[in-house]
Amino acid sequence: MRKPYVRPMTRWWRRDPYFVRYMWREATALAVAAYAVVLTVGVWRLAQGQAAFDGWLQALRSWPSIVFHLVLLAAMVIHAVSWFEIMPKTMPMLFVDGERVPAATITRAGLVTAVAAALALFALAWMLKP
Amino acid sequence: MKTIPIQVLRYRPEQDAEPWWQKFDLPYTDDMSVLQGLLAIKDDFDGSLSLRWTCRMAICGSCGVMIDGKPRLGCKTFLRDYAPAGLRVEPLAHFPIERDLVVNIEDFIDKLESITPYIVPKEPRTLEQGEYLQTPHELELFEQYSSCINCLLCYAACPQYGLNDKFVGPAALALLHRYNADSRDGARQERMQIVNAKVGVWSCTAVGYCSEVCPKGVDPANAVNQNKVASAKDYFLRFVAPKGAAR
Numbered sequence: 075m076r077k078p079y080v081r082p083m084t085r086w087w088r089r090d091p092y093f094v095r096y097m098w099r100e101a102t103a104l105a106v107a108a109y110a111v112v113l114t115v116g117v118w119r120l121a122q123g124q125a126a127f128d129g130w131l132q133a134l135r136s137w138p139s140i141v142f143h144l145v146l147l148a149a150m151v152i153h154a155v156s157w158f159e160i161m162p163k164t165m166p167m168l169f170v171d172g173e174r175v176p177a178a179t180i181t182r183a184g185l186v187t188a189v190a191a192a193l194a195l196f197a198l199a200w201m202l203k204p
Numbered sequence: 205m206k207t208i209p210i211q212v213l214r215y216r217p218e219q220d221a222e223p224w225w226q227k228f229d230l231p232y233t234d235d236m237s238v239l240q241g242l243l244a245i246k247d248d249f250d251g252s253l254s255l256r257w258t259c260r261m262a263i264c265g266s267c268g269v270m271i272d273g274k275p276r277l278g279c280k281t282f283l284r285d286y287a288p289a290g291l292r293v294e295p296l297a298h299f300p301i302e303r304d305l306v307v308n309i310e311d312f313i314d315k316l317e318s319i320t321p322y323i324v325p326k327e328p329r330t331l332e333q334g335e336y337l338q339t340p341h342e343l344e345l346f347e348q349y350s351s352c353i354n355c356l357l358c359y360a361a362c363p364q365y366g367l368n369d370k371f372v373g374p375a376a377l378a379l380l381h382r383y384n385a386d387s388r389d390g391a392r393q394e395r396m397q398i399v400n401a402k403v404g405v406w407s408c409t410a411v412g413y414c415s416e417v418c419p420k421g422v423d424p425a426n427a428v429n430q431n432k433v434a435s436a437k438d439y440f441l442r443f444v445a446p447k448g449a450a451r
Contacts (some may be wrong), residue, residue: 075218076217078302082295090274092361092413096413163410164426164429167344200334
């Protein structure tokens with residue numbers, strides 16, 4: 075007698091720590107989008123003139139905004155690290171001098187590039203500071 | 205002799221409305237695999253336990269089960285690593301349970317057949333013309349994907365397959381890529397229809413667990429995601445190139 079039993083998928087993301095990490099990677103993409111919105115509002119306020127832009131800068135300096143940015147920063151670090159971890163699996167095989175580039179090297183190269191880009195941007199902002 | 209507590213998920217379609225856990229205190233030695241443990245249960249404790257197995261050396265791909273919630277080959281996992289706390293063994297996730305540890309894999313077999321899982325020669329050669337030659341680099345492009353043993357641990361690790369079993373899934377797509385990436389093959393265009401479908405590579409969300417659990421180092425997530433690039437090229441190139449250019 076056949077009576078196949080299908081197990082439910084309820085709350086599947088809690089079943090394995092790997093799935094929990096995956097869900098964090100995906101959820102923190104919302105933080106990236108949120109920061110893009112913050113920057114877009116800045117550009118929009120800039121187009122409205124000096125006073126509007128100064129108002130936006132003032133709003134960024136408020137306590138809730140600083141806390142919000144710290145949360146966004148933490149989320150972006152999680153997002154960047156977890157994405158560079160999966161990156162070798164998402165790209166075509168890379169060969170250098172006929173040897174395949176190992177996954178760990180690709181992940182490291184991604185992380186180093188991200189940190190270098192962040193530092194370069196920070197340095198640029200520091201130099202342009204009025 | 206040392207013993208280890210082991211719980212096995214039982215399901216007998218004639219008697220049971222749903223699966224239930226059966227406990228055993230299993231005498232074991234350090235060299236015993238989980239598969240050997242299950243066979244010892246069948247021999248010495250409960251002969252009605254059903255499970256699949258054949259080779260006992262990680263090549264037949266029949267003994268895949270969930271061990272403490274993780275997809276693993278019973279023959280490649282050792283009881284000693286779960287002592288003294290014990291372990292729970294259940295059938296592979298995301299497949300309907302047929303009986304005890306036996307799941308229904310017909311869905312995968314259909315998918316495997318659908319991907320044209322063999323080389324369709326690009327240019328037919330006669331015996332006099334000799335063998336098809338390949339460089340080591342051409343071999344490396346597909347070799348790891350040919351190591352798949354169809355054990356289906358990757359399907360048990362794939363939540364997208366669990367949520368929608370129409371998804372072609374990791375192993376079938378990795379094997380599809382194995383043939384598409386082979387320089388001798390000429391059936392790429394046929395297989396691209398499966399790649400491009402909504403239930404083809406685009407149902408994958410790069411969870412990546414399939415590659416973690418693979419006992420043969422196939423890296424199905426890599427095969428699937430390389431084909432997202434191939435599928436995108438296939439889609440856009442037809443607008444800019446004349447017919448047949450997307451190969």
